[in-house]
Amino acid sequence: MLVQASPEFVTRVMRDPRVWRWVAEDGVSPESYICSPRAVCFAHQGRGFAMFKKCTQTMYEIHVAMLKGATNVQPWVMACIAEMRRRGAKKFAAPIAEWNRAALRLARSCGFVEEGRISAALIRNGRPHALIFMGAC
Incomplete structure (x- = not known):
C-alpha cells in the first residue's frame, strides 16, 4: 500500500543535509527548496519519497x-510508477545531475534509459556539470 506524502514531509527530507549534499548546486541553499503542493508524492517508510x-x-x-x-527502494519505486500509470501516466522523465551516481543506478534499475543531457546545466564546486534526462514508458 502506498502512502501519500505531504509537501511538508518532502520539503523536510530534501532539506536534510544527508539528502541535500546529493542535489545541491553552488549558490542554492536548502531553505530555498519548497515542494510543489500540486505534485503527487508518496512516502517510503518515513525515510524518503517519490x-x-x-x-x-x-x-x-x-x-x-x-x-x-531506506530498504527495498527499487520495488517500491516500481510500485509508485505502477500507481501513476493506473492514474493515466504513460511517460516518465527523471532529470538527474551527472554527479548523482546512486540516482542514476536506481533509475536504470527501474527501466529508465538516458534520453538526453544538457551540458553545463548545473554548477557544482565551481565546475559545470551535465543534467542527464532519463526516461521510461
Whole structure:
C-alpha cells in the first residue's frame, strides 16, 4: 500500500543535509527548496519519497530522495510508477545531475534509459556539470 506524502514531509527530507549534499548546486541553499503542493508524492517508510510532477497530459517528471537506511527502494519505486500509470501516466522523465551516481543506478534499475543531457546545466564546486534526462514508458 502506498502512502501519500505531504509537501511538508518532502520539503523536510530534501532539506536534510544527508539528502541535500546529493542535489545541491553552488549558490542554492536548502531553505530555498519548497515542494510543489500540486505534485503527487508518496512516502517510503518515513525515510524518503517519490514525487511526480505533471508535465503534459501523459508525461510526469519523477524525483526520488531517500535517507540512509531506506530498504527495498527499487520495488517500491516500481510500485509508485505502477500507481501513476493506473492514474493515466504513460511517460516518465527523471532529470538527474551527472554527479548523482546512486540516482542514476536506481533509475536504470527501474527501466529508465538516458534520453538526453544538457551540458553545463548545473554548477557544482565551481565546475559545470551535465543534467542527464532519463526516461521510461
